């Protein structure tokens with residue numbers, strides 16, 4: 062099949078040579094990508110952080126810079142090289158939302174004490190996201206109370222949620238801080254960065270550019286927090302078609318008059334800008350409530366009542382209302398598995414289990430690169446295509 066060879070620690074401990082004379086520790090396995098052998102896993106990996114690299118061209122071990130959060134333990138895993146930049150790591154005997162990991166590999170230039178040198182950088186990302194980890198997209202017309210509700214969540218659950226700080230070309234309002242509420246930028250710079258592929262999504266809203274950088278989402282995920290995105294309906298649509306597996310919530314006002322009242326009472330916009338926001342609100346309300354883009358629609362009438370409903374959707378009120386839960390299936394993988402790639406699908410086989418599991422890589426092509434994805438995984442036969 063032309064796949065890069067994979068070696069396992071226990072085979073090597075049993076004296077099987079891998080041709081590179083690499084000494085692997087228990088629960089380590091290795092895979093070759095170009096000139097480099099990536100050794101992944103191991104019990105005591107606090108130094109290597111889950112990855113060490115043997116560079117065949119220099120005959121030396123390299124400890125890479127490791128980004129992202131690594132899997133918390135390796136007691137058996139299978140590797141597959143997907144291309145020169147990406148290794149698939151499937152941990153055995155774990156739940157589906159814990160078993161699929163990607164390791165992006167490559168080099169980057171770093172500057173240290175006036176010297177510029179190339180160094181290995183690897184980046185961990187989780188492939189399948191459980192319901193409780195899914196990012197939250199909140200949309201709704203200007204003045205409806207999105208920011209207010211998000212602030213309430215962040216204040217009540219500071220360690221659980223992190224805000225995706227968007228970029229915008231609009232001017233800061235009083236009390237808005239660069240890097241906290243938005244990254245304030247200008248059109249030329251932002252357009253360049255969009256071209257360079259740094260954005261998960263972007264849109265023109267009320268005459269300004271707004272966008273979510275991939276980094277904004279990854280910073281939150283890397284801090285082990287659940288990401289909240291406050292973006293418009295166009296942005297929500299882009300995220301829907303990306304591989305960021307989010308939960309989509311649309312906030313409505315109780316009436317158009319009330320929306321106008323709140324927008325004026327906030328006192329942050331000129332009359333001209335208020336009129337522009339109200340004109341756009343009509344279209345946003347139509348799109349938000351009619352096209353099935355959103356998983357949940359919340360009317361922000363009474364603030365406290367709306368906040369309670371939001372918490373219920375997010376499973377934060379202690380109840381287990383199944384009708385409000387989304388349906389990511391969680392199942393456990395067996396201990397012994399083998400991997401086969403058929404087109405864009407990875408088939409996870411096990412001799413001891415009748416059921417094959419399918420990991421669908423199709424959504425890795427579109428949408429978010431980097432550490433922001435959520436892929437579909439399901440028992441074979443459930444869907445007609447495999």
Ligand SMILES: Nc1nc2c(ncn2[C@@H]2O[C@H](COP(=O)(O)OP(=O)(O)O)[C@@H](O)[C@H]2O)c(=O)[nH]1
Nearest residue numbers: 203204227263264266271272273291292293296
């Ligand atoms: N697509 C997209 N929309 C955004 C982003 N950040 C903010 N927005 C939306 O832009 C609109 C205007 O936001 P803002 O200027 O803060 O005004 P406000 O809605 O009146 O508070 C709102 O609908 C936000 O949800 C982003 O990164 N991407």
Ligand SMILES: Nc1ncnc2c1ncn2[C@@H]1O[C@H](COP(=O)(O)OP(=O)(O)O)[C@@H](O)[C@H]1O
Nearest residue numbers: 203204205206207208209323327361362363364
């Ligand atoms: N349920 C509510 N009832 C009354 N006023 C509200 C309610 N929710 C928010 N507000 C107020 O409405 C204004 C706009 O809210 P904000 O959170 O800035 O909206 P958005 O972020 O959607 O533009 C703020 O002054 C806020 O205090």
